[in-house]
Amino acid sequence: MTEPREIFVRLDRCQGCHTCELACAVAHSKSKSLYGAMAEQPRPRHRVYVEAVHPNTPVPVLCRHCEDAPCMHACIAGAIGRNEEGAVITRADKCIGCWTCVMVCPYGVVGRQLEEHKAYRCDRCEGRETPACVAACPTKALVYRTVRDFSSDVRKTASTAMAGPQGG
Amino acid sequence: MASGEKRYLIVGASAAGMAAAEAIRSIDKSGPVTVFSDESDPPYFRPLIPFLISGKKEAADMALIGQGPYRGAGIDVRLNSKVESIDSRARTVELKSGEKVEFDRLLIATGSRPYVPPEIEGTGAEGVFTLRTLADARSAAGRVGRTTRAVMLGGGILNLKASFALLERGIKVTLIVQSPQVLSQLMEPGDAALIRDALNKAGLEIETGVSASRILSGSAGVRGVLLDDGREIVCETVCIGKGVRPNAAFADSESIHVDSGIVVDRFTASSAESVYAAGDVAVTVDPVTGGRIVTALWTNAVEMGRCAGLNMAGRPTAYGGTFGILNATQVAGVSFVSMGIVHTSGLDYETHVHESRGAYRKLVFSPDGKRLMGVLLLGDISRAGLYRFVIRERMPVEKIKSQIINHTLHYGHFLRSR
Numbered sequence: 001m002t003e004p005r006e007i008f009v010r011l012d013r014c015q016g017c018h019t020c021e022l023a024c025a026v027a028h029s030k031s032k033s034l035y036g037a038m039a040e041q042p043r044p045r046h047r048v049y050v051e052a053v054h055p056n057t058p059v060p061v062l063c064r065h066c067e068d069a070p071c072m073h074a075c076i077a078g079a080i081g082r083n084e085e086g087a088v089i090t091r092a093d094k095c096i097g098c099w100t101c102v103m104v105c106p107y108g109v110v111g112r113q114l115e116e117h118k119a120y121r122c123d124r125c126e127g128r129e130t131p132a133c134v135a136a137c138p139t140k141a142l143v144y145r146t147v148r149d150f151s152s153d154v155r156k157t158a159s160t161a162m163a164g165p166q167g168g
Numbered sequence: 169m170a171s172g173e174k175r176y177l178i179v180g181a182s183a184a185g186m187a188a189a190e191a192i193r194s195i196d197k198s199g200p201v202t203v204f205s206d207e208s209d210p211p212y213f214r215p216l217i218p219f220l221i222s223g224k225k226e227a228a229d230m231a232l233i234g235q236g237p238y239r240g241a242g243i244d245v246r247l248n249s250k251v252e253s254i255d256s257r258a259r260t261v262e263l264k265s266g267e268k269v270e271f272d273r274l275l276i277a278t279g280s281r282p283y284v285p286p287e288i289e290g291t292g293a294e295g296v297f298t299l300r301t302l303a304d305a306r307s308a309a310g311r312v313g314r315t316t317r318a319v320m321l322g323g324g325i326l327n328l329k330a331s332f333a334l335l336e337r338g339i340k341v342t343l344i345v346q347s348p349q350v351l352s353q354l355m356e357p358g359d360a361a362l363i364r365d366a367l368n369k370a371g372l373e374i375e376t377g378v379s380a381s382r383i384l385s386g387s388a389g390v391r392g393v394l395l396d397d398g399r400e401i402v403c404e405t406v407c408i409g410k411g412v413r414p415n416a417a418f419a420d421s422e423s424i425h426v427d428s429g430i431v432v433d434r435f436t437a438s439s440a441e442s443v444y445a446a447g448d449v450a451v452t453v454d455p456v457t458g459g460r461i462v463t464a465l466w467t468n469a470v471e472m473g474r475c476a477g478l479n480m481a482g483r484p485t486a487y488g489g490t491f492g493i494l495n496a497t498q499v500a501g502v503s504f505v506s507m508g509i510v511h512t513s514g515l516d517y518e519t520h521v522h523e524s525r526g527a528y529r530k531l532v533f534s535p536d537g538k539r540l541m542g543v544l545l546l547g548d549i550s551r552a553g554l555y556r557f558v559i560r561e562r563m564p565v566e567k568i569k570s571q572i573i574n575h576t577l578h579y580g581h582f583l584r585s586r
Contacts, residue, residue, distance in 0.1 A: 076466045100496045
């Protein structure tokens with residue numbers, strides 16, 4: 001199996017424009033279009049949350065698909081499992097809306113769709129090559145990489161910065 | 169079997185037992201794992217059984233293996249196999265059939281059984297149920313057709329869920345609660361007003377401050393309940409939901425320390441070598457209060473079972489304990505989460521209560537105000553997991569206290585509150 005990719009957040013790049021939220025909601029709508037999504041009932045929900053920390057720092061937060069996913073083990077209905085790409089998926093047909101996953105998620109990223117009484121969360125856009133939030137992010141604050149590639153990028157950026165304009 | 173392989177036996181095929189079996193398999197790919205169940209149904213998600221009564225799910229929809237993290241690969245589950253005794257020195261268990269089975273590592277995950285108050289007379293009558301197993305739920309569902317009214321003894325979550333299952337089948341339901349309010353284990357009477365209103369609106373009849381003294385029955389089984397205030401309620405079904413007790417009686421108490429449940433150390437090991445315990449049967453520690461507790465929660469049982477499985481397979485893993493209260497659910501359209509210390513009347517905690525239309529919350533801090541100890545959220549339970557994290561990690565709350573009190577806390581505050 002190839003190493004799965006994850007959605008990483010580069011906090012220094014986020015401008016707080018909320019484009020990711022919009023793209024996420026559209027990607028999880030029935031119509032898959034902005035205008036269609038706006039008219040849909042129940043209202044399509046976004047699963048990435050651009051939170052604000054005082055005084056004015058935006059922080060995108062989304063499911064980390066934890067290796068030891070507390071939600072998956074806590075689920076009393078067997079509704080939460082892992083797909084082949086390693087993403088933690090909530091199956092709406094199995095979900096009974098007991099909200100145990102909401103209670104145990106340390107990131108606070110499991111949402112409740114009250115109309116249908118189901119929990120929802122990031123599914124890394126199953127079936128799409130790149131998750132919608134990542135594709136939509138205008139500043140590339142969200143990236144879709146393997147852990148190895150992402151940490152290598154971080155190291156390169158840091159060493160370039162330390163080496164200065166001479167380039168080492 | 170190859171020499172040097174460990175033989176794992178697990179007694180009990182519910183949350184703790186099956187989670188342990190999967191955890192063992194995640195490390196030890198070859199040592200035989202055998203799980204004994206005294207039930208005739210293959211492992212299932214026990215909290216779902218009220219749906220069998222409402223008719224919303226069938227038994228097959230509740231099956232555990234193949235769902236969520238449960239693969240069941242390489243795990244031998246033996247049904248109808250009641251373990252009668254354990255000999256921890258000889259490392260054997262004896263089944264009801266007389267068969268003796270050897271083990272190298274044993275997990276006691278026998279769970280708990282419903283508590284039936286002995287002071288209530290007539291609980292042996294046909295039509296009196298405790299909802300613990302799928303078999304119990306089937307029997308209760310089988311009596312629905314002959315039931316006009318059901319009386320539920322006990323005001324906890326299980327009975328509330330069962331009540332709604334029966335209401336959905338068109339049965340009138342009376343809930344008899346000894347305490348002054350429903351859900352008294354999870355919140356104080358003053359906290360429950362929102363839920364009480366919702367339950368009343370949903371058509372549930374609730375009598376608080378009374379208890380049943382006798383169940384009346386005739387040739388067709390239950391025909392009523394006599395209350396301790398002298399009133400009699402005509403009904404055809406009675407459900408007893410008065411809590412549970414650990415199934416620890418069969419453990420060999422000469423070498424296994426039993427104190428209501430099986431006492432385990434930080435690594436989920438009992439006092440007998442190579443014998444572990446997890447789930448409702450185990451006595452563990454509450455990190456909030458530091459006290460010893462037994463809990464009866466699926467979520468706790470899974471966490472503890474996984475930990476036991478890792479330890480049994482040779483990966484030392486400390487169990488951090490669990491809160492005595494750690495519940496989320498939705499009844500009558502009201503979501504709620506209750507965790508940690510939420511009973512504060514007459515105690516010295518710093519509490520913050522906020523009430524608005526359709527929502528209620530109570531945040532409980534230590535007397536010095538520096539630590540979060542408990543949270544009760546009704547209505548708006550969003551991001552509740554953050555509070556669990558703050559409580560469990562005993563985080564200093566100084567920099568995030570106003571966000572906690574105002575229920576605006578989000579993960580970004582953890583990153584940027586330095």
